[in-house]
Amino acid sequence: MATHRLNSMEVKKMNRNAIYRYLYHRESTSIQEIAQALGLSLPTVTQNLKELQERGLIEETGLYESTGGRKAKSLACNRVAGYAVGLDVTLNHVGIVVIDLSGRIIKNVRNHYPFANEETYFRGVGKLVEDFIEACQLDRSQILGVGIALPAILSGDRQTVSYATVIDFKGGSVRRFAEYIPYPCVLSNDANAAGLTELWGEQDIHNVVYLSLNNSVGGAIIVGNQIYAGQNYRSGEFGHMTILPGGRTCYCGQKGCVDAYCTARLLSDSTGGSIVEFFRLLGEGKKEQQAIWQEYVGYLVITVNNLRMLYDCDVILGGYAGAYMEEYIDDLQALAASKNTFEQDGSYLRVCKYKLEATAVGAALELVTEFIDSI
Numbered sequence: 001m002a003t004h005r006l007n008s009m010e011v012k013k014m015n016r017n018a019i020y021r022y023l024y025h026r027e028s029t030s031i032q033e034i035a036q037a038l039g040l041s042l043p044t045v046t047q048n049l050k051e052l053q054e055r056g057l058i059e060e061t062g063l064y065e066s067t068g069g070r071k072a073k074s075l076a077c078n079r080v081a082g083y084a085v086g087l088d089v090t091l092n093h094v095g096i097v098v099i100d101l102s103g104r105i106i107k108n109v110r111n112h113y114p115f116a117n118e119e120t121y122f123r124g125v126g127k128l129v130e131d132f133i134e135a136c137q138l139d140r141s142q143i144l145g146v147g148i149a150l151p152a153i154l155s156g157d158r159q160t161v162s163y164a165t166v167i168d169f170k171g172g173s174v175r176r177f178a179e180y181i182p183y184p185c186v187l188s189n190d191a192n193a194a195g196l197t198e199l200w201g202e203q204d205i206h207n208v209v210y211l212s213l214n215n216s217v218g219g220a221i222i223v224g225n226q227i228y229a230g231q232n233y234r235s236g237e238f239g240h241m242t243i244l245p246g247g248r249t250c251y252c253g254q255k256g257c258v259d260a261y262c263t264a265r266l267l268s269d270s271t272g273g274s275i276v277e278f279f280r281l282l283g284e285g286k287k288e289q290q291a292i293w294q295e296y297v298g299y300l301v302i303t304v305n306n307l308r309m310l311y312d313c314d315v316i317l318g319g320y321a322g323a324y325m326e327e328y329i330d331d332l333q334a335l336a337a338s339k340n341t342f343e344q345d346g347s348y349l350r351v352c353k354y355k356l357e358a359t360a361v362g363a364a365l366e367l368v369t370e371f372i373d374s375i
């Protein structure tokens, strides 16, 4: 690796960025705490805080109680200094969220709007976004951009779609959306976006595997807080691991894929497409749903155990089916543990924290990440 001596501008930016991140992860802090934690001098910290404050990125939140001498100012990030919009584009819907810099959802809406690879569709999405922003009454100059999550595999630069079967958008480009959305646009893979959402703000967990249980099964592998993309940007396609040789035919054409056994559709088909209704009836102890659940869980825990063996990290059950599994997590953990060669404890398995629009939030967080990096 080439060595590069940082110039004073670069050092300044690094310090400013480190100070902002330190504040970002705390409710409030003081100049003294920052200086001590980051090993910077008080004048350096003071100068940087002044700059950040002038840019509206941080604010004074009061004074610390002190036993003597001058009271220290308490400082915090201004979480509403910017907003990002996220879209979850699915076969039949467009979910839209706006989040603040902390990742908190300000507002969300889910529109029934079937995907079509046509001009009218993209113009319509632009209108949905515009109407949504209008309804949120946000200052447009504070909108960082729009993240768009797709059920598709993206090219390395994330400008185009290299593989898509759920929506007819193979070869599609971010430009199709951007033409009707007057903000910077970035694409994300849907499961990767949801996986990143789960790790957002976590300071102690850096590696997870996210198993996305939607009408198609996917996932994300996150190592050191970064998506492991793979050689062809197809990592985490857990839905197409073979779980039963010669088994049920998957939508991909192969036999015995995880998707054919763990799609959320297997649950919601028994309740007219409603996953909420499935879990309601299951909770009431309805025989039909119990039988479906039992079979489903059998394959799910094999998949989970395989993921644990491969990655040796926490496994998160996500997607809209995963979001309802909290009530059954003890059973799922016990079953997963019973398959495990090394451990008797299944606590590595958990249910996603974000139950609402995790994918759209993750798409929006891409813009927040870019913004924070740029500070």
Ligand SMILES: [Zn+2]
Pocket (backbone or CB within 6 Å): 239, 240, 250, 251, 252, 253, 254, 257, 258, 259
């Ligand atoms: Zn398959």
